[in-house]
Structures are given as C-alpha cells and as structure tokens.
Amino acid sequence: MLVFLLLILATAARDLCPTRCRCNNEELQAFCANAALEVVPIQLNPEIRSIDLSDNKISTVHLTLNFYHNLIFLDLARNKIQTLGSSNFESQHNLKYLNLSSNDIEALSKDSFKGLRALVDLDLSFNKIDEIAKNAFRELHSLQILRLTGNQIISLEDDLLEPAKLLQELYLNSNQLLNVPKLAIRHCVKLKVVSFSQNLLISIDEDYLLALPELQTLELSSNVLNNLHPAALSGLSSLENLDLSDNNFTAVPTVSLTKLSKLKCLRLSGNFFTTVPPVAFRGLFQLKYLKLDRLELLTKIDSRALVDNINLEEIWLDDNIALETLPTRLFHGNPKITHISVRNCKLTTLEVSHYPLDQLKWLKLGGNPLTCNCSILWLWRLVQIQKKRHLSNHSATNDLMIDADDIICDGPEPLTGSLLADTTESQVGCSIGRLAAVCAVGSTLILLTIVVVFLYCGPLKKRARKKNPQQSSHHHRSRSQNVDEEIHHYEDPMASKYVISPPLIGEYKTLPHWEPYTKENSDFCAHQYNDPSHNARPHIVYV
Numbered sequence: 053m054l055v056f057l058l059l060i061l062a063t064a065a066r067d068l069c070p071t072r073c074r075c076n077n078e079e080l081q082a083f084c085a086n087a088a089l090e091v092v093p094i095q096l097n098p099e100i101r102s103i104d105l106s107d108n109k110i111s112t113v114h115l116t117l118n119f120y121h122n123l124i125f126l127d128l129a130r131n132k133i134q135t136l137g138s139s140n141f142e143s144q145h146n147l148k149y150l151n152l153s154s155n156d157i158e159a160l161s162k163d164s165f166k167g168l169r170a171l172v173d174l175d176l177s178f179n180k181i182d183e184i185a186k187n188a189f190r191e192l193h194s195l196q197i198l199r200l201t202g203n204q205i206i207s208l209e210d211d212l213l214e215p216a217k218l219l220q221e222l223y224l225n226s227n228q229l230l231n232v233p234k235l236a237i238r239h240c241v242k243l244k245v246v247s248f249s250q251n252l253l254i255s256i257d258e259d260y261l262l263a264l265p266e267l268q269t270l271e272l273s274s275n276v277l278n279n280l281h282p283a284a285l286s287g288l289s290s291l292e293n294l295d296l297s298d299n300n301f302t303a304v305p306t307v308s309l310t311k312l313s314k315l316k317c318l319r320l321s322g323n324f325f326t327t328v329p330p331v332a333f334r335g336l337f338q339l340k341y342l343k344l345d346r347l348e349l350l351t352k353i354d355s356r357a358l359v360d361n362i363n364l365e366e367i368w369l370d371d372n373i374a375l376e377t378l379p380t381r382l383f384h385g386n387p388k389i390t391h392i393s394v395r396n397c398k399l400t401t402l403e404v405s406h407y408p409l410d411q412l413k414w415l416k417l418g419g420n421p422l423t424c425n426c427s428i429l430w431l432w433r434l435v436q437i438q439k440k441r442h443l444s445n446h447s448a449t450n451d452l453m454i455d456a457d458d459i460i461c462d463g464p465e466p467l468t469g470s471l472l473a474d475t476t477e478s479q480v481g482c483s484i485g486r487l488a489a490v491c492a493v494g495s496t497l498i499l500l501t502i503v504v505v506f507l508y509c510g511p512l513k514k515r516a517r518k519k520n521p522q523q524s525s526h527h528h529r530s531r532s533q534n535v536d537e538e539i540h541h542y543e544d545p546m547a548s549k550y551v552i553s554p555p556l557i558g559e560y561k562t563l564p565h566w567e568p569y570t571k572e573n574s575d576f577c578a579h580q581y582n583d584p585s586h587n588a589r590p591h592i593v594y595v
C-alpha cells in the first residue's frame with residue numbers, strides 16, 4: 053500500500069510543471085523562456101535534462117541548481133545575474149551547454165565553474181566581465197567553445213586556459229584587449245577559430261607571436277593595428293581566413309602574410325594604404341577571396357599586384373573613393389577569377405582589356421563616374437545583351453552578370469545622370485559624324501588598296517623584274533600599307549581582342565537573365581562561426 057502511494061507521488065512529481073513553463077516529460081525538457089521568473093523554478097522534474105530560462109529576471113543561481121543533477125543544457129541568457137557566486141554548478145557533472153550571455157556578470161571567481169567537467173560550450177557574451185580569476189576555468193577540461201564577446205576584458209591571466217586543452221573556438225571580440233593574450237591561450241593548440249576583433253590591439257610584436265598549428269580563422273578586424281612583426285603569423289600554418297579589416301595599416305603587411313601558404317580568404321578593407329605594390333600578396337598561392345574595399349587613400353594598384361595569386365576567384369575593390377584607374381592586365385595572372393567588384397570608386401572610363409570577360413561571372417561597376425563615350429561601348433553592348441535576355445526571359449545561370457541598374461553616366465553632358473542601359477548606341481558610340489565616316493572611308497581605302505595591290509602588284513613586279521627596280525612603285529606601296537596600319541590602329545582601342553563586336557557576341561557567351569543583382573551575392577569568406585547552425589540551439593541526443 054505504501055509503495056503504491058509513493059509511486060503515485062513520484063508520478064505526480066514527474067508531471068509537475070510550473071504554470072509559466074512548458075514541459076516535455078518524454079524528452080525531459082522545460083521551456084520557461086520569457087516567463088517573468090525571478091528564480092530558477094525548483095519544482096521541475098528532478099530528472100530534467102534541458103531547461104530554457106532565457107529572458108527572465110533571475111538574479112542569482114545560488115543553491116537553486118542542486119535539484120537537477122542530470123542537466124545537459126541550461127540557458128540563462130538575458131537575465132539579471134550579477135554574480136555566479138561560488139560552486140553553484142558543482143553538481144552539474146553532465147552539463148554540456150551553458151548560456152549566460154546578456155547578464156550583468158562582472159567577475160568570474162576561482163570556483164564559479166567548479167564541477168563543470170563535461171561542459172563543451174560556454175557562452176558568457178555581453179556581460180560586464182573585466183576580471184577573470186587565474187583558476188576560473190580550472191575544471192573545464194571538455195570545453196570546446198568559449199564565448200566572451202562584448203565584455204570589458206583588458207587582459208587575461210597567464211595560463212588561464214591551460215585546462216581547456218580541447219578548446220576549438222575562442223571569441224574575445226568586443227573587449228578592450230591591449231595585447232594578444234598569448235600566454236593565456238598558448239596551451240590551446242586545438243584552436244581553430246579565434247576572434248580578437250574590436251579590441252585595442254596596436255601591434256603584434258615579438259613577445260606576442262601566436263603558435264596555433266590548427267588555427268583556420270583569425271579575426272583581427274576593428275583594432276588599431278599598424279604593425280605586424282614579420283613572424284607575427286608564421287606560427288599559424290593552417291590559417292585559411294584572416295580578417296585585418298578596419299585597422300591602421302598604412303601598407304599591405306606583405307612580409308607577415310607571406311608564410312600563410314593555405315590562406316584562402318583575406319580581408320584588408322578599411323585600412324590606410326595608398327598603393328597596392330607589385331606582388332603585394334606574395335606566396336599566397338591558395339588565395340581565393342580578397343577584400344580590398346573601403347581604402348580611402350588608395351590611389352594606385354600596381355599591375356603586378358596579384359601575380360602570385362594564381363587561384364584568386366573573387367576580388368572586391370568597392371568604395372575606394374580615390375581610385376581613378378585600374379592598371380591594364382591587373383588580372384592577367386589570375387586565370388580563375390570569376391567575380392570582380394569595383395563599385396563606388398572614381399573610375400571615369402574602363403578599358404575592356406582590364407577584364408577577362410571570357411571567364412567572368414560577375415562584374416560590378418556601379419557607382420563610378422563613368423564617361424559614357426565610345427571607350428565603353430563594349431560595356432554598353434554587354435549591358436544591352438543582358439537587358440534583352442531579361443526581356444525575353446532567357447535565363448541562363450553561370451554567365452556574366454553586370455550590375456547594370458547601378459551603372460550611371462557622369463558625362464558627356466547630355467547623358468549625365470542617365471542609366472547606361474537606357475542610352476542608345478549612337479549616344480554612347482563613337483560619333484557618326486567623325487569616326488564612322490573615317491571608318492567608312494578607311495574601309496573603302498583598305499579595299500581599294502587591296503584591290504590595287506593584288507591587281508597591279510603582280511604585273512608591276514613582273515615589269516620590275518624586266519626593267520630596273522622601280523623606286524616610285526615601291527614607295528607608293530609602302531605608303532599605302534602605312535595608311536592601312538593607321539586605320540587599323542584607329543579602330544583598335546575599342547576593337548581589342550576582347551571586343552564584343554556583333555559576330556563575336558554569339559560565340560562568346562549567352563548572357564543570363566537581367567536581374568537586379570542580389571544584394572551581396574555571397575560572402576565566400578564565410579567563417580565557420582557565422583554558420584547559422586553554430587548559433588542554433590544544440591541538439592541534445594539522449595543515449
């Protein structure tokens with residue numbers, strides 16, 4: 053009888069769920085998000101494995117978690133916790149995921165995380181942490197991801213993360229670090245992703261060289277870096293993504309970069325380079341994606357700047373507001389380039405030979421003060437083809453796309469302000485009055501010359517052989533050849549080898565559907581931690 057009663061009681065307890073929560077007793081989960089709770093509810097199923105307590109008003113975890121020994125997942129994000137106290141997680145030997153982001157935690161003490169031996173992912177982002185005791189992480193032997201984004205950390209104690217030898221991802225962005233915390237993380241040789249973005253780093257000098265053999269992604273954007281030791285990055289032999297955007301570099305740190313033989317993606321946006329010198333990215337043979345945008349002072353790119361980057365696929369040169377020209381043959385060493393973006397610069401004209409049109413998939417040129425004259429007739433033709441495709445609904449993927457909606461003429465006078473796509477060939481083309489006439493005359497002359505040469509040269513030669521060599525006829529012939537060449541030269545600027553003159557167009561490419569190009573087509577330097585699946589709630593598997 054008593055046993056029976058106890059059983060009933062136990063079953064009742066099992067089914068208890070505070071009114072503001074939603075419980076799933078099969079999966080042993082409780083959802084109490086946004087429930088105006090001020091304390092951790094203590095009447096949940098003691099076997100519970102997952103509790104979501106985000107968006108409440110909980111201010112302390114003191115003595116409240118001891119009721120639940122089987123927790124694997126605990127979300128306390130967006131509460132009002134000011135201190136974690138001491139040993140409050142001591143019974144949580146199974147806890148793997150702990151989210152404490154967006155609270156008011158100021159310090160982590162020696163025993164704050166005592167007992168969390170299974171913890172894999174710890175989120176402490178957006179608190180007010182400025183002090184972390186030397187031993188605070190001493191039991192976190194399983195930790196793989198540590199998020200400290202958005203705190204007030206100036207430095208980390210030496211060997212702070214020594215116990216976390218399995219750490220793979222460390223986020224220290226948006227803090228006040230003055231130096232790379234080399235001594236705190238030196239034992240974390242499994243690190244794959246590290247972010248020090250949005251700190252106060254000025255330089256990485258000899259004392260702070262990192263040696264992380266498995267590091268793939270290093271974020272150093274939005275600091276005030278102006279100096280990298282030549283060996284600053286040489287201990288990062290696996291590095292694939294490097295973000296040095298929005299720093300104070302006045303020159304491309306070529307020497308520091310050159311050892312990064314696996315680098316795929318490099319961002320240098322928002323620095324203070326005035327030039328990109330020859331072979332600026334020396335030795336970066338695997339480089340695929342290069343961001344060189346928002347360089348306000350950039351006026352010159354050397355035509356040999358990219359010669360080492362034989363695998364380059366995409367380059368962004370947008371918003372370089374002082375850049376008036378691109379060197380010819382800039383992309384000649386980049387046989388794989390498919391995406392070139394030079395939006396919002398100061399280009400007034402574009403030479404067709406700048407762009408390897410036969411392999412490009414994206415060409416973005418909007419926002420430049422282009423003079424819509426005969427020099428960009430090639431572009432006009434490409435835009436018209438694209439427009440026609442759009443109107444006739446012929447869409448083909450995999451072909452050249454141009455941001456035609458944003459290509460606006462800044463001259464000559466009558467065309468100022470109009471869309472290149474809306475202009476007519478005669479408006480953009482070489483003025484009929486002059487060039488066309490000259491061309492017509494030229495072609496007639498060529499024809500005449502050829503006729504003359506073929507009809508009369510033979511007989512003349514024969515005659516010449518009979519008589520003495522005739523100086524005058526020879527003279528006449530070479531002069532006509534000269535005219536011939538001149539005419540060809542005259543046509544050449546717009547008839548270079550890439551020119552898309554009507555007969556070539558068909559041969560060359562079918563242009564795709566004319567769509568307003570997708571916002572930022574894609575950011576291929578996609579960093580591991582930008583992957584949405586990483587931010588998603590961990591999927592708990594019960595065994």
Ligand SMILES: *[C@@H]1O[C@H](CO)[C@@H](O)[C@H](O)[C@H]1NC(C)=O
Binds near residue numbers: 254278299300
């Ligand atoms: C970094 O550059 C900014 C903008 O030019 C300047 O205001 C700041 O003083 C520079 N900081 C350092 C540390 O060089």
Ligand SMILES: *[C@@H]1O[C@H](CO)[C@@H](O)[C@H](O)[C@H]1NC(C)=O
Binds near residue numbers: 400401423425426427
């Ligand atoms: C077209 O305009 C550009 C920029 O003003 C100029 O450099 C170029 O010589 C012009 N081309 C012709 C054929 O007039």
Ligand SMILES: *[C@@H]1O[C@H](CO)[C@@H](O)[C@H](O)[C@H]1NC(C)=O
Binds near residue numbers: 443444445
């Ligand atoms: C183009 O395709 C869209 C839908 O795909 C259709 O609504 C439209 O009528 C088509 N236009 C022409 C000209 O075929």
Ligand SMILES: *[C@@H]1O[C@H](CO)[C@@H](O)[C@H](O)[C@H]1NC(C)=O
Binds near residue numbers: 106129130153173589
């Ligand atoms: C922690 O919670 C915050 C706020 O809900 C969320 O943005 C963040 O992605 C969570 N962290 C993890 C690791 O899931």
